[in-house]
Amino acid sequence: MPTDFNPSCPLPLADHATVQLAHGGGGRLMQELIEGLFLPAFRADDGSALEEAPPHDSAVVEIGGSRVAFTTDSFTVSPLFFPGGDIGHLAVCGTVNDLAMAGAKPVGLSAAFILEEGLPMETLRRVVASMRRTAAEVGVPIVTGDTKVVDRGKGDGMFINTAGIGVVPDGVDISPARVTPGDAILLSGDLGRHGIAVMSVREGLSFEGVPKSDCASLAGLVGSLVDADPDIHCLRDLTRGGLAAALCEIAGHARVGIELREASIPVTEPVAGACELLGLDPLYVANEGRLVAFVPAEAAERILDVMRGHPAAPEPVIVGTATEDHPGTVELCSPLGGRRIVDLLSGEQMPRIC
Amino acid sequence: MPTDFNPSCPLPLADHATVQLAHGGGGRLMQELIEGLFLPAFRADDGSALEEAPPHDSAVVEIGGSRVAFTTDSFTVSPLFFPGGDIGHLAVCGTVNDLAMAGAKPVGLSAAFILEEGLPMETLRRVVASMRRTAAEVGVPIVTGDTKVVDRGKGDGMFINTAGIGVVPDGVDISPARVTPGDAILLSGDLGRHGIAVMSVREGLSFEGVPKSDCASLAGLVGSLVDADPDIHCLRDLTRGGLAAALCEIAGHARVGIELREASIPVTEPVAGACELLGLDPLYVANEGRLVAFVPAEAAERILDVMRGHPAAPEPVIVGTATEDHPGTVELCSPLGGRRIVDLLSGEQMPRIC
Numbered sequence: 001m002p003t004d005f006n007p008s009c010p011l012p013l014a015d016h017a018t019v020q021l022a023h024g025g026g027g028r029l030m031q032e033l034i035e036g037l038f039l040p041a042f043r044a045d046d047g048s049a050l051e052e053a054p055p056h057d058s059a060v061v062e063i064g065g066s067r068v069a070f071t072t073d074s075f076t077v078s079p080l081f082f083p084g085g086d087i088g089h090l091a092v093c094g095t096v097n098d099l100a101m102a103g104a105k106p107v108g109l110s111a112a113f114i115l116e117e118g119l120p121m122e123t124l125r126r127v128v129a130s131m132r133r134t135a136a137e138v139g140v141p142i143v144t145g146d147t148k149v150v151d152r153g154k155g156d157g158m159f160i161n162t163a164g165i166g167v168v169p170d171g172v173d174i175s176p177a178r179v180t181p182g183d184a185i186l187l188s189g190d191l192g193r194h195g196i197a198v199m200s201v202r203e204g205l206s207f208e209g210v211p212k213s214d215c216a217s218l219a220g221l222v223g224s225l226v227d228a229d230p231d232i233h234c235l236r237d238l239t240r241g242g243l244a245a246a247l248c249e250i251a252g253h254a255r256v257g258i259e260l261r262e263a264s265i266p267v268t269e270p271v272a273g274a275c276e277l278l279g280l281d282p283l284y285v286a287n288e289g290r291l292v293a294f295v296p297a298e299a300a301e302r303i304l305d306v307m308r309g310h311p312a313a314p315e316p317v318i319v320g321t322a323t324e325d326h327p328g329t330v331e332l333c334s335p336l337g338g339r340r341i342v343d344l345l346s347g348e349q350m351p352r353i354c
Numbered sequence: 355m356p357t358d359f360n361p362s363c364p365l366p367l368a369d370h371a372t373v374q375l376a377h378g379g380g381g382r383l384m385q386e387l388i389e390g391l392f393l394p395a396f397r398a399d400d401g402s403a404l405e406e407a408p409p410h411d412s413a414v415v416e417i418g419g420s421r422v423a424f425t426t427d428s429f430t431v432s433p434l435f436f437p438g439g440d441i442g443h444l445a446v447c448g449t450v451n452d453l454a455m456a457g458a459k460p461v462g463l464s465a466a467f468i469l470e471e472g473l474p475m476e477t478l479r480r481v482v483a484s485m486r487r488t489a490a491e492v493g494v495p496i497v498t499g500d501t502k503v504v505d506r507g508k509g510d511g512m513f514i515n516t517a518g519i520g521v522v523p524d525g526v527d528i529s530p531a532r533v534t535p536g537d538a539i540l541l542s543g544d545l546g547r548h549g550i551a552v553m554s555v556r557e558g559l560s561f562e563g564v565p566k567s568d569c570a571s572l573a574g575l576v577g578s579l580v581d582a583d584p585d586i587h588c589l590r591d592l593t594r595g596g597l598a599a600a601l602c603e604i605a606g607h608a609r610v611g612i613e614l615r616e617a618s619i620p621v622t623e624p625v626a627g628a629c630e631l632l633g634l635d636p637l638y639v640a641n642e643g644r645l646v647a648f649v650p651a652e653a654a655e656r657i658l659d660v661m662r663g664h665p666a667a668p669e670p671v672i673v674g675t676a677t678e679d680h681p682g683t684v685e686l687c688s689p690l691g692g693r694r695i696v697d698l699l700s701g702e703q704m705p706r707i708c
Contacts, residue, residue, distance in 0.1 A: 019473040024503030033501060037479065041486045042465070042496040059497035061462050063521055064420035072464035072517050076502045108415050110426035111396070112515050114468070119373040125391065132395045142396040143413035147387060148430045148513075149378030150706065156508040161466050161500075163426050163517030167417055352504065 026240025026286070027345040031249075057098035057237070060168060067168035069104035071095060074161040078352045080127065083197040084212030085288070087160055088130035090354060093217050093288060095162040096138050097237045100222040101291070103174040104166030109135065111162055112146040116155035127158065138217040140164075171230045178233040179254035183322040184300035186293040188221065188313035189214065190266040191243055195285035196274045198353045203278070209270040216289035221312040225293065228306040234294040237287070239354055241344070244283040246292060247320075247330045248344045257326035260342065263335040266315045283332075284345060286353045294322060378706075380594025380640070381699040385603075411452035411591070414522060421522040423458035425449060428515040432706045434477065437551045438566030439642075441514055442484035444708060447571050447642060449516040450492050451591045454576040455645070457528035458520030463489065465516055466500040470509035481512065492571040494518075525584045532587040533608035537676040538654035540647040542575065542667035543568065544620040545597055549639035550628045552707045557632070563624040570643035575666040579647065582660040588648040591641070593708055595698070598637040600646060601674075601684045602698045611680035614696065617689040620669045637686075638699060640707045648676060 022029040058071035075091045092109065099106045111131060115124065135142050168174075197213040199205070218237060225232055234254070236246040243265070251258045267275075267282045275282050289312065295303050300318055307316035330342040376383040412425035429445045446463065453460045465485060469478065489496050522528075551567040553559070572591060579586055588608070590600045597619070605612045621629075621636045629636050643666060649657050654672055661670035684696040 017475055019469045019471060019475060019478065019503055021471050021503050021505065024469065024501055030501060034499075037482055038465075038499055038501070041482045042489070042499070059462065059464075061497060061519070063422060063461060063519075064418055066418035066420065068417060068422065068519065070462060070464065070517075070519055071498055072466045072515065073500050074466045074468050074502045074515060076468060076504050078508075107417060108413065108424060110413075110424065110517055111392075112426045112428045112517075114428050114430060114513055115373045115378065117373060117375050121371055121373060124373065128391055128395045135396070143415060144425055145388075145392055145396070146427050146515075147378055147384060147392070148428045148706075148708075149373055149375050150430050150510060150513075151375065153507070154432075154510040156504060159468055159502075159504075159513070161426065161428060161515035161517075163424075163464055163466075163515075165415070165417075165422065165424055165519060352502075354502075 021351045022346065025351060026245050029346055031344065058102040058104060060102055069099050069102040069166040069168055071098040072161065072163040073098060074159060075354060076156070076159050076352050077198060077354055078156060079201055080123065080157055082201050082213060083210055085215040086127060086130050087158060088127035089134045090215050090288060091160040091162045092131050092134040092138065093215050094354065095164040096140055097218045099164050099166035100219045101235045101237055102168060103172040103222065103226055103235065104168045105223065106138070106140040106164055106166040106219055108141055108143040109162050109164045110144045111142050111160065113148070114155055114159040115147065115149045116157050117149055117152040119157050124158065138219055169226065172226055174232055174235055176234050176250045176253040179250060179256055179294045179322055180233065181256050181322050181324040182297050183233055183294040184297045184318050185258065185320040185322065186295060186300065186304060186307065187265065187317055187319045188291050188307055189315040190268050190271070191287060191290065192267055192271040192275060192282040192285035194288040195350050195353050196271050199278060199350055200274060205274065211268065211270045214287050214289035216312055218289065218291055218312055221310045224306055224310055225303060229295070229299050229303055231299065232293055232295050236292050238290045238292065239286050239288060242284045242286055243292065244342050245344055248342065251330050252328050255327045257323035258320055258330040259323055260320040260330060260332045262332050264317050264319045266317060280349050283342065284349050286350070288354065375705045376700065380599050383700055385698065412456040412458060414456055423453050423456040423520040423522055425452040426515065426517040427452060428513060429708060430510070430513050430706050431552060431708055432510060433555055434481065434511055436555050436567060437564055439569040440481060440484050441512060442481035443488045444569050444642060445514040445516045446485050446488040446492065447569050448708060449518040450494055451572045453518045453520035454573045455589045455591055456522060457526040457576065457580055457589065458522045459577065460492070460494040460518055460520040460573055462495055462497040463516050463518045464498045465496050465514065467502070468509060468513040469501065469503045470511050471503055471506040473511050478512065492573055523580065526580055528586055528589050530588050530604045530607040533604060533610055533648045533676055534587065535610055535676050535678040536651050537587055537648040538651045538672050539612065539674040539676065540649060540654065540658060540661065541619065541671055541673045542645050542661060543669040544622050544625070545641060545644065546621055546625040546629060546636040546639035548642040549704050549707050550625050553632060553704055554628060559628065559631070565622065565624045568641050568643035570666055572643065572645055572666055575664045578660055578664055579657060583649070583653050583657055585653065586647055586649050590646050592644045592646065593640050593642060596638045596640055597646065598696050599698055602696065605684050606682050609681045611677035612674055612684040613677055614674040614684060614686045616686050618671050618673045620671060634703050637696065638703050640704070642708065
């Protein structure tokens with residue numbers, strides 16, 4: 001790793017002299033920040049890189065013959081409490097899910113708090129109790145932590161970082177690099193609930209049946225999938241940027257095309273209604289308890305059956321296929337035969353939903 | 355882990371209805387927050403706990419026969435750049451040092467950024483370049499990361515969380531629980547530079563020879579110490595709360611007394627002068643590149659010799675002894691034979707120095 005690294009020249013980031021909200025939004029600007037600044041800076045001389053190439057929700061490092069998955073996530077969601085969850089619940093599930101997306105069995109989490117002076121102690125207690133409850137439900141201990149306090153006006157109540165470590169079982173190799181033309185794409189349930197739940201509080205919306213966040217651990221579901229078929233090619237949870245961002249990234253890294261069947265994508269009535277009201281596209285809205293699985297076509301029905309038995313996969317469906325055609329591009333096929341390209345948004349639809 | 359945990363009753367935290375700056379200051383209030391709220395919440399039914407009992411800078415978990423150390427630290431230092439370092443340098447060294455304090459050889463770090471909208475991109479570039487440089491010098495790759503952006507006025511430029519994993523070599527068992535009456539206490543160098551360096555910028559002080567932060571990786575030093583004598587009992591870096599807080603914590607957890615010889619504690623002239631000016635006690639000022647080692651008395655001189663050869667231990671000295679007398683209490687012995695008790699401060703001398 002040369003130490004004379006100077007990233008100030010060849011980056012497209014030059015377009016923005018300052019950090020924009022969209023740099024954290026899961027869209028093209030965030031991708032540019034990661035690929036233009038972070039990856040080149042943290043890539044080692046041997047070509048191994050931050051988040052390995054192709055990027056992944058967890059890094060996997062070899063320790064004494066075991067493959068240890070390692071991941072980190074900061075949570076800045078606003079407000080701290082929302083229908084169906086809170087920042088603590090989210091912080092535990094989010095990091096557990098990042099481990100699960102590498103096929104890893106979670107072993108332990110860290111919890112680091114950045115508190116703003118003046119935060120009600122009762123708020124902290126409620127969030128900590130929620131983290132405890134969620135960690136107990138998932139069966140993953142919180143083993144280490146840190147606390148910082150910043151002056152009033154220099155934070156926003158509470159930010160939480162959780163990092164996690166897990167073990168990838170022998171025989172499991174889950175990565176965008178393994179996606180192959182012909183793979184079936186399975187989706188575990190309906191889209192858009194988390195983002196809409198958070199936005200509904202923030203915008204003070206009250207409409208019939210405000211959806212609850214789908215925020216949930218996917219570790220149990222992934223454990224069942226891997227037990228049933230260790231040959232799953234790729235898993236991805238559908239957080240910032242939603243299903244669209246997840247598929248665009250995978251298509252780009254795996255150099256496959258993706259065809260998505262619009263009619264098969266489940267979106268509930270309240271989410272569809274709220275999206276219309278707010279001018280959002282449910283394909284891009286964040287979820288915190290949904291995943292896509294890329295699996296060999298011949299295994300698709302069997303794996304769908306395993307999903308069907310699992311509470312974390314309320315409405316599993318096959319939503320598309322990886323193709324040799326149009327590598328790097330995701331196409332949405334409408335019921336009437338129309339096609340449109342699904343691209344990364346440059347900015348984001350909704351800031352601070354995680 | 356029962357899920358009906360309700361931490362709102364038996365805590366001394368009731369004294370404070372809101373979070374105070376001092377809850378992050380490394381003193382008694384932070385200890386109360388950790389022991390009153392976080393530890394009970396995250397302790398498992400089998401008695402195993404967050405940061406193990408007694409607390410430690412890293413948790414150690416068993417993975418496939420290896421002992422994996424795991425730690426996390428958020429950095430909120432203000433200002434982002436200070437004499438001798440910056441938040442990026444600090445974020446890499448701080449977490450590497452937490453791993454080293456468990457005797458672990460660092461394997462990989464994560465880097466999670468919480469950026470404030472409007473942060474100059476050039477500031478981010480400089481910090482990232484500093485992290486890259488430091489990680490390369492230490493020889494620890496940054497393997498995974500995360501980026502969040504919060505709205506203007508809801509952050510303070512940049513916060514960074516680094517988590518780290520490492521491997522504890524066979525035969526090494528470093529923990530406060532191993533401290534024994536009779537142990538010699540070795541200090542690796544002069545005190546107070548980091549805190550004073552940060553404060554000098556913040557307070558706009560300009561005096562002769564403003565000290566540079568001592569911020570540095572201790573991983574190489576610890577590697578040499580452990581190679582020379584795997585039987586080192588306890589290591590602790592002297593961050594928030596300084597030497598005083600580190601020794602008070604160890605005395606409390608190991609149930610030993612500690613006698614500290616005032617005359618042997620190295621403090622440079624500029625640090626002593628700045629402390630007088632600012633009304634600070636160098637015993638409590640934060641360091642980011644200093645450690646104490648508790649070692650069997652008969653090994654003390656040999657280990658001191660190893661320290662002497664190492665650039666990360668500029669002025670190693672024996673500063674005291676663990677005793678059977680006054681367990682849990684640290685006493686400072688003056689050159690004239692006076693004694694005073696060194697206690698945790700309830701608050702903190704200096705907010706946001708790390």
